[in-house]
Structure formats: structure tokens, C-alpha cells
Amino acid sequence: MLPPDSRTTLLKRLQPPAGYFVSQVVGTTFTLDLDSAMLPSLALSRSAAADSADRLETIAAVQASIGEINIFHQSGLIKVPPNRSRLHTLMEPALHAVRPSGSFVFHPKIWLARYENFDTADVKLRLIVLSRNLTRDRSWDVALTLDGQIESTRRPQNKPLVDFLRYLPTTVTPTLSADRGANIDALAEEVHRTLWEPPPGSKDLTFHIFGVPKIPRPKIDFSGYKHLLVSPFLTDDGFETIADDAKGSLTVVSRQEALDGLSKENADWIDDAYVLSPTAGIPADEEESTGGPVLSGLHAKLYCVERAKLAHLFIGSANATRNGLGGNVEILVELTGSVSAFGVDTFLGKDGFTSILQPTTIEQAGAKDEDTQVALDGFLRRIASLPMRSELSQSDETYRLHLTSDDSIPATPGVSLTVSLLTDKSTTTSVPSGASVDVTFGGLALSDVTAFVVLTASNNDGQSSSAVFKCELINDIPARMHSIITREINSPDAFRRFLSLLLAFGAPAESDGDPEDGGSDGHAGRWDALESGLFEQLLRAASHSPETLDQLSGVVTSIIENDDPHGVLPEGFRDLWIAIATASIMEAKANV
Numbered sequence: 001m002l003p004p005d006s007r008t009t010l011l012k013r014l015q016p017p018a019g020y021f022v023s024q025v026v027g028t029t030f031t032l033d034l035d036s037a038m039l040p041s042l043a044l045s046r047s048a049a050a051d052s053a054d055r056l057e058t059i060a061a062v063q064a065s066i067g068e069i070n071i072f073h074q075s076g077l078i079k080v081p082p083n084r085s086r087l088h089t090l091m092e093p094a095l096h097a098v099r100p101s102g103s104f105v106f107h108p109k110i111w112l113a114r115y116e117n118f119d120t121a122d123v124k125l126r127l128i129v130l131s132r133n134l135t136r137d138r139s140w141d142v143a144l145t146l147d148g149q150i151e152s153t154r155r156p157q158n159k160p161l162v163d164f165l166r167y168l169p170t171t172v173t174p175t176l177s178a179d180r181g182a183n184i185d186a187l188a189e190e191v192h193r194t195l196w197e198p199p200p201g202s203k204d205l206t207f208h209i210f211g212v213p214k215i216p217r218p219k220i221d222f223s224g225y226k227h228l229l230v231s232p233f234l235t236d237d238g239f240e241t242i243a244d245d246a247k248g249s250l251t252v253v254s255r256q257e258a259l260d261g262l263s264k265e266n267a268d269w270i271d272d273a274y275v276l277s278p279t280a281g282i283p284a285d286e287e288e289s290t291g292g293p294v295l296s297g298l299h300a301k302l303y304c305v306e307r308a309k310l311a312h313l314f315i316g317s318a319n320a321t322r323n324g325l326g327g328n329v330e331i332l333v334e335l336t337g338s339v340s341a342f343g344v345d346t347f348l349g350k351d352g353f354t355s356i357l358q359p360t361t362i363e364q365a366g367a368k369d370e371d372t373q374v375a376l377d378g379f380l381r382r383i384a385s386l387p388m389r390s391e392l393s394q395s396d397e398t399y400r401l402h403l404t405s406d407d408s409i410p411a412t413p414g415v416s417l418t419v420s421l422l423t424d425k426s427t428t429t430s431v432p433s434g435a436s437v438d439v440t441f442g443g444l445a446l447s448d449v450t451a452f453v454v455l456t457a458s459n460n461d462g463q464s465s466s467a468v469f470k471c472e473l474i475n476d477i478p479a480r481m482h483s484i485i486t487r488e489i490n491s492p493d494a495f496r497r498f499l500s501l502l503l504a505f506g507a508p509a510e511s512d513g514d515p516e517d518g519g520s521d522g523h524a525g526r527w528d529a530l531e532s533g534l535f536e537q538l539l540r541a542a543s544h545s546p547e548t549l550d551q552l553s554g555v556v557t558s559i560i561e562n563d564d565p566h567g568v569l570p571e572g573f574r575d576l577w578i579a580i581a582t583a584s585i586m587e588a589k590a591n592v
Contacts, residue, residue, distance in 0.1 A: 024068050
């Protein structure tokens, strides 16, 4: 299990089975970047080239799936994209900032997908538990994928996961819409009744949730006679939670600076210590020639304990630190099974990941002063706890945003703060320290209006820290999102392609096999036919995928209401659209 050449991606894991479509996805992450946040939409829409999708492909994929996606993240930890784009605004409805209490953070990393069969309405669930954030980081990570079938009775072992899902909507600002909250609650009920298919060799499955109010803090049993701990961060108090119960051999895989930060007493408990080999991230020659990814750095979190001739494997988000195992919101999934499947030697043996490790010695390092960059990052996180709202108003043909906060920005000597709209870096404005935010952005095109703002903190040493924040947008108008899309549709060919993509993304996929086994992945048949049979696709969507027409309706209406300034609507399309819309209304009335 987990050989270093066994690699997978979130895109592959999320793609629905043949004949199924995605009806809902819930993801959690500590940090995220906005470009990566778009990848699930491309995966769910089964884009043939998700990493190289052009702007129209990206728009169509997001438009087709954004209503089914909810991503929860630690407030203040959206990275500023290197190329700020209006397209990032399309992700607003799906991103939700979580603000845990006190000094703890929201750190779990899971994806839960719900798939429905096009023909039978059968439902499948898939749970992916990771140590990876939703970023393009190239660190070594681990992932556990569980497929589940919904049954008629509740399963008590799923309750921690159910309570975790129901906790998510209660702690975000701005609050979720009623529809999104209800969908997550319904998904939680289905999870309660789900039988998960265990990995080969496992006999039991347990969910451990940390840091969530009303969920009892789990006491992880690390007692046993052989232990493996994989964690990039270590602290003495967190390490003692594990090592205190270690009666036999203890092997630790971490970063050198984390190992050196342990006290001598704790370091002496370790029998074998490893770090990643400097050559662990070097790709094979064929990967270099094709520009394949180079993995470097350790980000995996994994704990393995052997006792009573069984192995207990814990995979998830929690580092071996006081906060990781004590106060942060975290998840660990425990698999109990045979030693041959999940034991320490399975991971450290010749078929495990020893080939990417090298032994190391631990040398105690002195206490370090707080890093000024870390202090800046912490300052931004404190600001993230201050809810901000942005009020939209119109002046003639332009728009204005008034950004305010009820509470004052913490006064921090030597640190200055600026704010700008994500869509327009030129709007950068200083925010006085010790005062509440009160900034007006005027003269905006509707497509530049966004709930995303960029806050940047800078110190006297020239260091800076930036993050994207989502504000509560007051007086929002539906045409705002449509204006972003119609800005990109500037020719009849672009409109035809957008229409074809949107309709294709809403259609069922066909597959002749598992793409990881070399079979068809369902892409070719969908993408080869994008430009043909638009009339038939529209009729099919009217009958079988009315939500696709709803997504298209706003864009078409926006183009028509603005008198189609670029002449993008093909000849006769308005009459066709009216006929399709009328038929849809009549069918809806007949079904009432």
C-alpha cells in the first residue's frame, strides 16, 4: 500500500462513474488557491484537459456545476492568484470561510461526492480523506478513498462524520443560502445510512473528528508494540500523546527541523528517524521530457500501530502537535486490519516508501524567535475573524462598492494594510490601523464587481502577506455573474462553443473501462460531438436536464437584454430559444 510510484489526483478521484452525474460535492481544506478551486468543476464536468482548459471551457464547467459544489476553508487562507481574473468571481457561491473559536484552525481535508444514475436514480457516495490542501502544492501526501452504498437504516459508526457535515454550515460567514444548507443536511442523513466498502485487508472503519463543538473529543488509542508516525510537524506535547503509549519500537518520519525541535527526552523515545531523501522528488526521464510533476517536501499525515496481532492505521489531516490532536478541527480515519495489509513493515519494507526516505539523527535546536513572516500571516488571520460586508449600488452606467467592517483592524506597530478588489489590482487602497474598514470602490463595470477582496499586510522590513477574503455582498443582482460570462462570449463561434460545452457537460458519460487501467475515460465521445446537433441537445436538455437550461437562460437573457452588441446569437436562435422555453414551461405545468 502507498508505494511511492502509486500516484493519483483529486480530478481522477472525483470523476463520476460511467452513467452517473454529480448531484453534490462537499470539500474541506485548510488553504486553497482559486485556480485549484476550479478544478473540481472541470473534473465533475469530465473535461478532457482539466489542467489546460481554456477560458470558455472553464466558464462552462463552473457554470454547469457550481450549484452542486460547496468548499469550506480556513478564513483568511485563500491564496492570491498570480493572474487575477474576473473568472475567479464565478467561484463565489461555492467557497465558504470557516472561523473556529480561539487560536485553533479549521484543518480537515475531505471530499464527499454524491453521484446519481441518469436512468435508474441509483445513488452512490464517495468519501476521499486526504492530507492535501486544495492547492497546487507538490508535496508527498496520502489519500484514502471509500465508496459507499446508501441503505435503509442508520449506521452508528458514521455519526461523527454526520455531525461534522452538519457543523460546517453553522460556522461560516457569510452564511450559506437556505438551499445549500438544506442540501448538506440531506447529504448528512444519507451518510448516516451509508455502508462503506472497506479497503482490502481491513476489518473495521472508525471516524475520529477533532475540535467540533458537541462532538466528544476522541481519545486515540496508540498503545501497542510497534509504531510508525508520519507527520511534517511535531511538538513535544503533541508527540507525547502518541509516544506515551509506545511500549515497543517507534519510527518517526518527519522534517529535520521538526525532529530537532523535540526535547531530548522525547527524541530518546524514537528508535528510528527518517526524512525525505533529497532525490525523492526527482522524476523519471520520461516525466522530465513531458513536463511531469516533481514531488518534494513532506505533507503526509499517517499513524500506524500494531497490537494484538492487528494493525491500526490512521489517515487524515492531524499533525502530531498539541493543536493537531487537541483543538484544531481535524479528521482521522482509522482502519483496523491485518498486519500484512496495514502494518509498519508494509510501509517501511521493500515495497513501501523506504526508497524515498533516508535515516537521520536528531540534534536538539535552541528555541527560535518568532518569524516575522509568520507574524504577518497571523495578523491577516486575525483580520479574517472580522466579518466584512460590501454594499453594491449603481451610479449611471457604472457601479460602486462600499466595503465596511463593524470592528476595528488591530493596531500593530510597524505593519500597514491595503485592500483591493480581486478583479482590479489598481483599486488598491490603504486601510488605517486601529480603525474599522471604510473604503469605496467606484466607477466599476458590472463584470468587475466581486465579493472577493485582497488584503495585504506589510512591515518595515519589506515583507508582506496577502490573502483573499470573501465579503458579504449586499444588494447583489443576478446579472452580475452573467456579465462575466457574456464578456467572454464575443462572437457567434464563441457562443456556439459555450452552448455546446454547457449541454455536453450536463449529459451522461459513457465508459468502456477504468481510465487508470487504460480503458476509455468517457471524454472522447463527449468532446468529439460538441459542435453537432445543438437543436437535439437543447431538446434533450429540456426533457432530461432542465437545470442546464436554467444555467443557460441567464446568459441568453443578458445578451438579449443588452441588444446583443457583438452579434453573438446565431441567426434564428432567438426563435429557437423561445420555442424551447415555451415547451419547457408547458411540460412543467403538465407535470404539476
